Every structure is written in C-alpha cells, then in structure tokens.
Amino acid sequence: MKPAAPQEAGPPPDWLEELARRLPAGRVLTAPEDLEPYAFDGTAALRTRPAAVVMARTRDEVAATVRFAAERKIPLVGRGSGTGLSGGSVPVAGGLVLCLARMKRILEVDAANLTLSCEPGVLTAEVAAAAEQAGLFYPPDPGSMKISTIGGNVAENSGGLRGLKYGVTRDYVLGLEVVLADGSVVWLGNKCVKDVAGLSLKDLFIGSEGCLGIITRLLLKLVPKPPARRTLLALFGSMEAAAETVSGIIAAKIIPCTLEFLDRTTIGAVEAHARIGLPTEVAALVLMETDGHPAVVEEEAEGMATIAKANGALEVRVAADEAEALRLATARRSAFAALARIRPTTILEDVTVPRSELATMVAFIQATAEKHDLRIATFGHLGDGNLHPTILTDETNAAEMERVEAAIGDIVDETLRLGGTITGEHGVGLAKKPYLRSQLGEEGHALLRRVKAALDPDGILNPGKVHD
Amino acid sequence: MKPAAPQEAGPPPDWLEELARRLPAGRVLTAPEDLEPYAFDGTAALRTRPAAVVMARTRDEVAATVRFAAERKIPLVGRGSGTGLSGGSVPVAGGLVLCLARMKRILEVDAANLTLSCEPGVLTAEVAAAAEQAGLFYPPDPGSMKISTIGGNVAENSGGLRGLKYGVTRDYVLGLEVVLADGSVVWLGNKCVKDVAGLSLKDLFIGSEGCLGIITRLLLKLVPKPPARRTLLALFGSMEAAAETVSGIIAAKIIPCTLEFLDRTTIGAVEAHARIGLPTEVAALVLMETDGHPAVVEEEAEGMATIAKANGALEVRVAADEAEALRLATARRSAFAALARIRPTTILEDVTVPRSELATMVAFIQATAEKHDLRIATFGHLGDGNLHPTILTDETNAAEMERVEAAIGDIVDETLRLGGTITGEHGVGLAKKPYLRSQLGEEGHALLRRVKAALDPDGILNPGKVHD
Numbered sequence: 019m020k021p022a023a024p025q026e027a028g029p030p031p032d033w034l035e036e037l038a039r040r041l042p043a044g045r046v047l048t049a050p051e052d053l054e055p056y057a058f059d060g061t062a063a064l065r066t067r068p069a070a071v072v073m074a075r076t077r078d079e080v081a082a083t084v085r086f087a088a089e090r091k092i093p094l095v096g097r098g099s100g101t102g103l104s105g106g107s108v109p110v111a112g113g114l115v116l117c118l119a120r121m122k123r124i125l126e127v128d129a130a131n132l133t134l135s136c137e138p139g140v141l142t143a144e145v146a147a148a149a150e151q152a153g154l155f156y157p158p159d160p161g162s163m164k165i166s167t168i169g170g171n172v173a174e175n176s177g178g179l180r181g182l183k184y185g186v187t188r189d190y191v192l193g194l195e196v197v198l199a200d201g202s203v204v205w206l207g208n209k210c211v212k213d214v215a216g217l218s219l220k221d222l223f224i225g226s227e228g229c230l231g232i233i234t235r236l237l238l239k240l241v242p243k244p245p246a247r248r249t250l251l252a253l254f255g256s257m258e259a260a261a262e263t264v265s266g267i268i269a270a271k272i273i274p275c276t277l278e279f280l281d282r283t284t285i286g287a288v289e290a291h292a293r294i295g296l297p298t299e300v301a302a303l304v305l306m307e308t309d310g311h312p313a314v315v316e317e318e319a320e321g322m323a324t325i326a327k328a329n330g331a332l333e334v335r336v337a338a339d340e341a342e343a344l345r346l347a348t349a350r351r352s353a354f355a356a357l358a359r360i361r362p363t364t365i366l367e368d369v370t371v372p373r374s375e376l377a378t379m380v381a382f383i384q385a386t387a388e389k390h391d392l393r394i395a396t397f398g399h400l401g402d403g404n405l406h407p408t409i410l411t412d413e414t415n416a417a418e419m420e421r422v423e424a425a426i427g428d429i430v431d432e433t434l435r436l437g438g439t440i441t442g443e444h445g446v447g448l449a450k451k452p453y454l455r456s457q458l459g460e461e462g463h464a465l466l467r468r469v470k471a472a473l474d475p476d477g478i479l480n481p482g483k484v485h486d
Numbered sequence: 487m488k489p490a491a492p493q494e495a496g497p498p499p500d501w502l503e504e505l506a507r508r509l510p511a512g513r514v515l516t517a518p519e520d521l522e523p524y525a526f527d528g529t530a531a532l533r534t535r536p537a538a539v540v541m542a543r544t545r546d547e548v549a550a551t552v553r554f555a556a557e558r559k560i561p562l563v564g565r566g567s568g569t570g571l572s573g574g575s576v577p578v579a580g581g582l583v584l585c586l587a588r589m590k591r592i593l594e595v596d597a598a599n600l601t602l603s604c605e606p607g608v609l610t611a612e613v614a615a616a617a618e619q620a621g622l623f624y625p626p627d628p629g630s631m632k633i634s635t636i637g638g639n640v641a642e643n644s645g646g647l648r649g650l651k652y653g654v655t656r657d658y659v660l661g662l663e664v665v666l667a668d669g670s671v672v673w674l675g676n677k678c679v680k681d682v683a684g685l686s687l688k689d690l691f692i693g694s695e696g697c698l699g700i701i702t703r704l705l706l707k708l709v710p711k712p713p714a715r716r717t718l719l720a721l722f723g724s725m726e727a728a729a730e731t732v733s734g735i736i737a738a739k740i741i742p743c744t745l746e747f748l749d750r751t752t753i754g755a756v757e758a759h760a761r762i763g764l765p766t767e768v769a770a771l772v773l774m775e776t777d778g779h780p781a782v783v784e785e786e787a788e789g790m791a792t793i794a795k796a797n798g799a800l801e802v803r804v805a806a807d808e809a810e811a812l813r814l815a816t817a818r819r820s821a822f823a824a825l826a827r828i829r830p831t832t833i834l835e836d837v838t839v840p841r842s843e844l845a846t847m848v849a850f851i852q853a854t855a856e857k858h859d860l861r862i863a864t865f866g867h868l869g870d871g872n873l874h875p876t877i878l879t880d881e882t883n884a885a886e887m888e889r890v891e892a893a894i895g896d897i898v899d900e901t902l903r904l905g906g907t908i909t910g911e912h913g914v915g916l917a918k919k920p921y922l923r924s925q926l927g928e929e930g931h932a933l934l935r936r937v938k939a940a941l942d943p944d945g946i947l948n949p950g951k952v953h954d
Contacts, residue, residue, distance in 0.1 A: 130733060131841050211650060212907075214911055216926060311785070468940050
C-alpha cells in the first residue's frame with residue numbers, strides 16, 4: 019500500500035443543482051460536514067473529499083444518478099458502509115459518491131429454494147440473521163460483517179473465516195441486478211442451481227470493486243444451518259508446528275469450518291484488549307472450529323486435537339460450551355481492533371499463499387519485519403492460506419513509511435514467488451493497484467482493461483482504481 | 487432446438503498448405519474421411535463439414551493455429567470429444583476445427599493443496615480416477631463423463647447428477663491457461679482458495695462455449711472423498727408425490743448428493759434396455775443418494791425413506807450393497823441411451839426451473855406432449871430442478887419436426903415464466919440460441935455481445951453460436 023497525501027476537491031461544481039433536480043429532495047449531500055464521513059473508507063492514509071454524495075433509496079434513483087454521471091462524464095464511486103480495506107470506495111476528487119446504505123430491505127427468504135433476495139444496503143449480519151431465522155445459513159463472514167453491507171461484500175467478493183469449507187461471497191450469489199455505466203439496468207441470474215445460458219456475467223460483477231456497474235438487488239444462496247459446532251484452541255511453540263498441524267488435518271481429510279491463526283504479537287494485543295486469559299508466551303495460537311452433524315463434529319474435533327498434539331502442540335483446549343466458543347471466536351475477531359490500538363497507523367495486509375507454503379510465508383514476514391526494522395503482527399486464515407500481516411506504524415513518520423513500503427514490496431514479491439495472490443479478500447482498490455500487473459502478467463492485465471473498456475468506455479465508474 | 491439442414495463446405499481453401507507448414511507434420515487433417523467424424527457432435531440433426539481439423543498436441547500449436555486463423559479471419563471451433571448436446575462444437579462451414587483431445591496429460595495431483603492440474607484433452611473420468619487414487623474426489627459428473635474431455639466440460643460449465651450438493655464444473659476450476667482470439671496466451675488463477683486480484687476472468691471463460699478463447703491447461707479443485715454412500719430407490723404413483731418428497735427432504739435440511747428422477751416412459755425404456763427389474767407401471771422413480779460420514783449417511787438415508795413413505799411412495803428400496811447401488815446408478819445413467827433406441831431421432835432438452843416449480847413443470851411437459859401429439863419422456867436432476875424432457879421423434883418427418891419445434895417453444899416459454907433457465911447444463915450453442923434473448927432480455931443479451939466483441943473483435947472463435 020502506497021500511502022497517499024490527503025486530497026481535497028475544489029469549489030462545488032456547477033452541475034450540483036441539476037443533479038439535485040433530477041432526484042427526490044434530500045438525496046444529494048453537499049455540505050462539507052456531510053461529505054466528510056464519505057471521504058475515506060477502512061484503509062489507512064487514504065482520503066479524498068467528493069463533490070457530493072447521493073443517498074439513493076431506489077433502483078431508479080441509482081440509474082438516474084449513473085445516467086447523469088455518464089452524460090457529464092463525472093467520476094462516480096459506489097459505496098456501502100465504507101469498511102473496505104484497499105481504498106476501493108475512497109472518492110475521486112471532484113466526483114460523486116453513490117451511497118447504497120439506505121437501500122436496506124430484505125425482500126424475500128425462500129426456504130423451498132434456499133434463497134434470499136435483498137437490496138445492497140442490508141448489513142451482512144442482517145442477511146445472516148434472516149437466514150438463521152428460517153433455520154438456514156449464509157456462510158460468508160467477513161471480519162466487518164456487523165457493519166459491512168452485502169452489496170459491498172459482493173462488489174469486493176469478500177471472504178472471511180469460513181473460506182476453506184464454505185467458500186467466499188461469490189459462491190453464494192445466484193443473481194444480481196446491476197445499473198451499468200450508461201444508466202441502463204440489467205438482471206443477471208435466477209433461482210436455478212444450474213444455469214449455463216450464456217456467459218456468467220454475474221461473475222464479472224462479483225468482485226469488480228465498483229468498476230463495472232452498481233449492484234441494486236441481490237439473490238443469494240443459503241444452505242441448511244449446521245446443527246452442531248465445536249471450537250478448539252491449540253497453542254504452539256513454533257509456527258512450523260502450527261503449519262504442520264494444518265497439513266495433518268487436511269491429510270486426515272478433515273475440512274474444518276475455521277482454522278484461525280494468531281502470532282505472538284497478535285495474541286499479546288488481543289489479551290491486553292480482551293483479557294480472556296490467552297497465554298502470551300507462545301509462538302502461535304490456532305483456533306479450530308468444526309461444524310455439521312453432531313457425530314461428525316465430535317469425531318473431527320477429537321481428530322484435530324490428536325493431530326495438534328502429535329505435532330507438538332503445547333496445549334489443546336476444547337471450548338466447554340457455546341459461551342466459551344463465542345469468547346474465543348470474538349477474541350480472534352478483535353485481532354485487528356486490538357492491534358490498531360498499539361500504534362497510530364495500522365496497515366492490514368492480505369497476501370494469500372497455497373496452504374503448503376504457509377510456514378515459509380510466515381517466516382518470511384517475520385524476517386522482513388526485522389530487515390526493515392518494523393513491527394509486523396500476523397494473523398489470518400490458515401485453512402485457506404490467507405494471511406493478514408499487520409504493520410504497526412505511524413503515517414506521519416516519513417522515514418518509517420518508506421520502510422513500510424519496501425517491506426510490503428518484499429512480502430508481495432515472495433507471495434507471488436510462492437504462487438500466491440496479492441489479495442485474498444480485501445480487493446485491489448488503490449492499495450494493491452501497484453502490484454496487480456506483477457500478479458496477472460501483461461496479457462492478463464491487458465485483458466482486464468479490455469473488459470473494463472467494453473463495459474465502461476468513458477471510465478466513469480470508480481476511475482483510477484484496480485486496473486486503471 | 488431448430489433442426490438445421492446438413493451443410494457441406496466447398497472445395498479445399500488455398501490456405502491449407504500454409505497452415506500445415508506452420509505446424510509439425512501430421513497435425514492437419516484434410517481428407518474427407520478424416521473430416522467426417524468432426525462434422526457433428528452429440529446434438530441431433532446438426533452437421534457441417536469443416537475445411538480442416540487441427541489435432542494440436544501442445545499449447546504452442548494451439549496458439550499458432552489460433553494466430554493463423556486470426557490473420558486470415560478463418561472461423562475456428564474448439565473441440566474435445568464432441569459429446570456436446572447443444573451443437574456448440576459443430577464446425578462452421580469452410581472453417582477450422584481445433585481438436586484438443588490429444589493434449590491429455592495429467593500434470594500434477596497436489597494432495598496438500600487439494601488441486602489437480604491437467605491438459606484439456608484428459609477425459610473427465612480420468613480426472614475423477616486420478617483424484618480417487620489420491621483419496622480425493624472430483625465431484626462434477628456429467629452424463630458423458632466416460633468419454634467427455636475436461637476442457638469441454640469447462641468450456642460448457644458441465645453439470646451432472648451431484649449439482650445440488652456439490653455444484654457444477656465452475657465450482658472446481660481454480661485456474662485456466664487460455665489462448666485468446668489473437669493467439670496470445672494468458673494464465674488466470676492460482677492454487678489459492680481465496681483470490682480477489684482483479685476481475686475473475688477465469689469465470690468469463692468457464693461456460694464460454696469456445697466463443698472467447700481456447701483452454702490449454704486447467705487447475706482444478708478437489709475435495710476429500712466422502713467415506714460412505716447409500717443409495718435408495720423410491721417409486722411413486724404420481725409426479726406430485728415425488729416432487730413433495732423432494733420438498734420434504736430439503737425442508738428436513740437434508741442435501742442429498744443425487745436426487746434423480748425417471749418418468750414412466752423413461753423407466754420402461756431403461757428396463758427394456760438394462761433388465762434390472764424396475765417396475766414399469768409407476769408414474770415416477772426417484773433415485774436418492776447420500777454420501778459423507780457413515781453416521782450422517784445412515785441418518786439421512788433413513789430420513790429420506792421416511793419422508794418418501796410419508797408422501798405416499800409405493801415402495802422404498804435401499805440398495806443392499808455397492809453392487810446394487812452401482813446397478814441402480816448405471817440404470818439412471820443409461821436413460822438417454824435407452825430412450826435413443828426407441829425412435830430414429832432423440833432430442834434431449836435441458837430446461838431447469840426453481841425446485842419449487844418441479845411438479846408444475848413436469849405436468850406442463852406431459853400436457854405439451856399431448857397437445858402436439860408427440861412422445862416426450864422426462865428424466866433429470868430433481869434436486870437442482872434440471873429436467874431433461876426427451877423428445878422421441880424422426881428428423882426425416884418434416885410435419886412432426888414442426889410440432890417438435892412448437893413443443894420446445896412452449897416448454898421454453900413455461901420455463902421462463904416459472905423463473906427458470908433455457909439450459910441448465912448443456913449450453914446454448916446452436917440449439918438454444920433462438921431462445922437466449924428471451925431469457926436474458928435485450929440489455930443482458932447486448933452485454934454478452936459487448937464482452938464477446940471486446941475479446942474476439944473479428945469474431946473468429948465459434949462464430950454463429952450462443953449470442954451471435
């Protein structure tokens with residue numbers, strides 16, 4: 019991530035009145051104090067104030083806004099709660115922010131067909147709750163799910179803790195209504211589990227980071243709620259032992275629903291923050307969760323405990339009840355927040371490697387921290403190789419920020435050498451844009467740009483991001 | 487499907503010698519007797535002889551062939567085993583067929599990362615066998631899997647019997663090497679379970695039916711092999727009872743790995759063909775299979791039997807052993823072949839509806855057969871709403887073929903009215919092309935064409951198919 023200097027827009031453009039005329043009263047925010055909360059997202063050191071924010075309430079208002087932006091060639095950035103971690107919803111100077119947070123109706127839960135239909139501004143946690151009320155389950159659980167919107171999740175193809183067993187957001191999208199760059203509206207998908215009628219265009223919009231269209235309605239797939247769950251905590255004296263445990267679990271044909279990892283620095287931060295009695299002197303803590311049929315859960319939990327011990331775990335603790343399991347899971351979920359208290363600026367990385375390269379990668383991150391004299395804590399999702407090296411720094415210290423940039427460059431290079439990806443779940447946005455070409459190669463990068471040019475020829479949707 | 491008159495190419499074009507010079511000896515077939523087997527695929531009543539067939543053995547030979555076609559603007563149709571059921575690999579008159587069947591090496595099975603890498607000409611059954619040898623499982627099982635190629639499966643996004651629980655081919659593709667329309671080569675994907683670095687371009691090529699690029703290498707995802715399996719057969723006096731049973735199973739939160747359905751005509755044909763003692767006087771036979779942990783399999787099998795009986799099943803039979811289970815599964819898999827013996831022409835439809843609309847759809851198909859005085863047998867995958875109404879007809883009977891076309895039109899209209907898709911797993915190709923616009927709408931159809939134009943501006947790849 020290349021930290022950018024804060025940018026400010028110039029004087030209010032002359033088109034604001036015309037835009038306001040085309041929408042119901044109160045939709046367009048222009049006062050500086052109203053724009054301020056929309057100048058940034060969850061990414062450190064990125065800030066740009068937009069010319070205006072449109073708070074859309076309907077699909078037609080979205081279409082009218084995009085059409086207006088298309089006519090005037092005004093940059094337009096779609097946005098939900100703004101919890102993104104790669105700068106994808108940071109405004110473009112002088113442009114519009116189109117906020118979907120007020121389109122927040124759940125339209126249908128169809129238990130017979132295992133689907134849920136909703137608007138993009140519904141919170142991810144509300145989707146999960148509505149599914150649960152019907153005895154069903156919406157598995158994707160990004161860290162921000164209590165405050166992130168489902169539309170944002172789809173635009174970023176969010177991951178979460180359950181990726182290995184349940185996949186990511188993309189795997190749960192059956193249909194999308196999208197407003198295209200010219201303001202026209204298209205519906206892509208249906209309730210059928212199988213559908214091969216033409217290219218899977220919905221897959222193009224999932225993870226498109228607001229660069230191809232604005233999502234205005236979603237049809238999601240649900241699954242039956244797993245009847246049982248068991249949570250275990252294993253402590254290790256070395257990262258290698260933790261990684262060997264993960265390999266052993268997969269080799270035993272166990273696919274746990276979560277396999278979360280915290281390194282020593284992260285454990286210390288979480289314990290200081292949450293005081294739940296985590297031992298702060300171990301090298302690695304692995305939180306393992308299995309869900310499903312009670313008999314399977316029982317067997318897999320025992321199997322995982324045995325494998326952890328065989329690989330030298332210092333201690334394996336099985337959560338006695340749901341309350342303890344929840345406490346452990348909450349501790350893991352608070353990792354970022356806990357780390358963020360240590361120093362003024364917290365840069366959350368998102369590199370992902372094939373599972374077999376995990377120990378190599380974690381060791382490399384530790385060595386990189388030493389090499390560049392930085393403090394880097396690492397946590398993440400071991401099951402799917404998705405690591406979050408978190409750089410604890412201070413954006414006002416220019417010399418340190420240069421070292422941060424160098425360290426990120428080293429980590430990205432090693433990730434790609436190991437066959438990994440520069441971003442497992444946070445997206446490219448602005449933060450990872452400098453590295454995208456290295457991963458995709460010239461041909462792949464050029465192909466991305468061709469698709470973008472075909473769908474947004476004037477480049478009004480989230481310009482300057484991802485591949486731009 | 488609109489049956490087309492057989493087409494023949496003109497005299498051999500003058501570029502054949504130049505093409506042969508650019509490739510190793512023996513790669514280019516031009517003799518009429520060599521071209522004949524490549525003039526058709528598994529779709530009834532479609533036949534066009536190509537100018538030449540290139541039997542490529544390497545990625546570079548594929549690239550050289552596509553580059554040549556691009557230079558001369560020669561239509562090029564990629565092809566594996568040619569088992570397609572929508573005419574997708576039927577040649578274009580005067581054009582090239584690029585056959586990938588000889589690129590058939592399995593390159594790697596990586597048990598630690600649960601992946602398999604191979605060339606496109608490997609048979610689907612060989613992929614499944616290689617996975618099984620490593621104690622792993624490649625779930626997609628299209629009916630043609632013993633003879634279809636994996637490259638063809640990906641190009642068509644093939645389904646199969648396990649769609650409800652395990653998804654379709656798309657869900658198992660982690661990476662693709664693709665030769666683009668200009669002959670350049672791009673690699674898309676990696677071994678990471680999570681990857682959000684740019685648009686998911688691989689998803690664009692999966693199911694693109696040869697219209698966007700030629701797949702030359704694949705990286706597939708595997709899962710642990712389920713340790714146990716149980717097969718049940720339930721017989722019903724009415725389709726409604728069978729459909730209610732399926733609804734009851736889903737409501738009980740059971741997701742079986744297969745839920746196959748045969749109607750009375752299909753049962754009769756299969757029994758006449760295979761002589762395995764199926765009762766030919768029932769209205770519907772449902773083959774149910776559960777797989778996974780032994781305790782779960784036991785419980786789900788009991789649950790499904792109970793639900794079937796509660797919904798009025800005339801009989802529920804549990805396969806005593808693997809041999810009987812295999813016999814039942816084979817009987818189901820032979821449905822198409824058995825039906826194909828009855829009359830000269832067999833037109834296999836592929837409409838799919840939301841699961842809740844199954845009984846309505848099956849009744850409509852029966853009524854349509856009566857209305858148009860046709861013989862239509864129906865079988866299919868009840869779990870995912872994917873029906874295969876199979877029209878038993880004679881393509882030389884023009885009057886009957888007109889009625890066939892009218893019946894297909896009616897079935898497609900009803901499918902779309904019920905929120906379904908014109909093709910669940912066979913693709914659009916030539917057969918479903920007339921109906922694609924009705925499903926996607928003008929905006930969706932135009933979007934398909936924009937993406938096609940961006941990736942294949944001269945329209946050399948499989949022209950005239952799908953959206954062309």
